[in-house]
Amino acid sequence: MEREAEHNANAAYLEGLYREYRGLLYATARRCCGTELDAEAAVHDAILRLARHLDTLRRLDPDALAVYLAATVQSVTLNQRRRLNTERRRQTELDPETLEAAEAAPDPETALIERDERDAALRRLREALAELRESDRELLVEKYYAGLDDAALAAKYGISESGVRSRLSRARRRARRIMERKEGEDAARHG
Numbered sequence: 258m259e260r261e262a263e264h265n266a267n268a269a270y271l272e273g274l275y276r277e278y279r280g281l282l283y284a285t286a287r288r289c290c291g292t293e294l295d296a297e298a299a300v301h302d303a304i305l306r307l308a309r310h311l312d313t314l315r316r317l318d319p320d321a322l323a324v325y326l327a328a329t330v331q332s333v334t335l336n337q338r339r340r341l342n343t344e345r346r347r348q349t350e351l352d353p354e355t356l357e358a359a360e361a362a363p364d365p366e367t368a369l370i371e372r373d374e375r376d377a378a379l380r381r382l383r384e385a386l387a388e389l390r391e392s393d394r395e396l397l398v399e400k401y402y403a404g405l406d407d408a409a410l411a412a413k414y415g416i417s418e419s420g421v422r423s424r425l426s427r428a429r430r431r432a433r434r435i436m437e438r439k440e441g442e443d444a445a446r447h448g
Contacts, residue, residue, distance in 0.1 A: 290334055290337075299333050
């Protein structure tokens with residue numbers, strides 16, 4: 258009886274996640290997949306993978322949860338593409354040298370998609386940094402681009418290291434929200 262109740266609670270939680278984040282899941286999948294059918298398969302596989310990590314999902318704040326869900330869909334689509342490429346290679350009879358060269362070279366379609374995704378993510382990051390308050394932008398740049406550690410930042414700003422970590426957390430959260438908004442805008446323009 259208790260297991261059934263837990264199963265029902267987990268199913269309801271997962272269904273609620275799907276309903277709330279369906280747009281993000283499909284937008285991410287469409288951006289990574291070649292066809293609508295592939296996007297649907299990717300979202301389905303991602304939901305199955307997410308079902309194994311419900312405890313983790315429940316602990317995440319809404320911002321981190323959205324990023325986790327999108328990253329899972331991206332990971333699933335890349336895995337699907339790798340499996341497909343592996344199957345294609347196995348179906349083709351090649352001599353060992355040609356096979357070795359083919360395995361070393363990335364699939365052109367995958368390389369282009371990954372490059373486009375990376376370029377889009379970098380553009381959204383630049384735009385997010387431009388929209389942040391100057392103090393948030395400066396802190397993030399000094400931490401992640403200049404490589405200053407928490408102790409150096411604490412000394413520079415005259416606050417504790419835990420204060421630095423708190424400010425960094427808030428700045429990252431603001432930047433993530435802006436990037437997610439921009440990603441949604443991109444999906445609406447292209448989807």
